[in-house]
Amino acid sequence: SNRADDTKSLLKTTDSTFALDETSTEPRLEAGDHLGKYEIQQKLGQGGMGSVYLAFDPMIERQVAIKVLPPHIAGRSNALQRFLAEARATGKLNHPNVVAIYDIAKEGEVFYIVMELVQGGSVGALVADGSPMDWRRACQIAAAASEGLSAAHQAGLIHRDIKPDNLMLGENDIVKVVDFGLSKLTDVVQESRLGLTSVGQVLGTPHYMSPEQFQGAKVDARSDVYAMGGTFYTLLTGRTPFSSAKNLIHLMTAHSQEPAPDPRETIDAIPAVCGEIVARAMAKDPDQRYGNAGELAVALRAALASESPEACLLYTSDAADDDYTV
Secondary structure (H helix, E strand, C coil), X not given: CHHHHHHHHHCCCCCCCCEECCCCCCEECCCCCEECCEEEEEEEEEECCEEEEEEEECCCCEEEEEEEECHHHHCCHHHHHHHHHHHHHHHCCECCCECCEEEEEEECCEEEEEECCCCCCEHHHHCCCCXXXXXXXXXXXXXXXHHHHHHHHHCCEECCCCCHHHEEECHHHCEEECCCCCCEECCHHHHHHHCCCCCCCCCCCHHHCCHHHHCCCCCCHHHHHHHHXXXXXXXXXXXXXXXXXXXXXXXXXXXXXXXXXXXXXXXXCCCHHHHHHHHHHXXXXXXXXXXXXXXXXXHHHHHHHHHCHHHHCCCCCCCCCCCCEC
């Protein structure tokens, strides 16, 4: 009943202080406009589940990021419920490697989530030109992201769209997993009540999707492990997995049937253990992968310790033993 009351409060219409596009109900937010108490400063980007803006919270006097759900998507019941479920579930997480959710609200016909501002840019931008990352840093980034994913999985969330662009670098290069827009609540009762992503729907980014995602089959946390393995491969080589695929059908076939790509075939200086991690994380059979993201993080930390002990001095947490707050 409390959840229902919360939803009703979100549906209350407030006075809009922004314009709508003349040809649609898409908000046209500009610097100086307001969403509730938040002052818009600039647009940061746009994705499948909405636009993201830089804004200022005058009460706490801090900058925040606001993700706005487009009204044409908000009008679709499943999309709106997924958006609200994302905010609620992610908002319960308290982990340094998951972006923090501060607020969820509605202004006029526009739903939005207020999030922690992560200013360091995406990990994807670091390899966007095809340049590989030093394998030590790749291990550090993938391990931190895997630890954030482990916390999300413990809270019942599957990300479903892990890729370099959804890993952001915050202050002191702390890795933050962002954009749970395609996430799926694994709690059976919750999922049944909300009617969220069902078997047969294909959601995600093709270059990093697990075989079971391509097949529209039921997925669990090990699908995120597969995507993290593909992301790790990209950081190591500057290439997406199966980058030689000529079209989507070939890419689907490769992810479903071909062995995981070996990063050492691109850069032979990469330690063999890194290739072994990619191979296990991207195993076709989920039962052959790491059992969870925490196990993957431990393997990545161990690779650093065995190949480059000095690189582990600032990264001493053991993902398998961490007590996450949810």
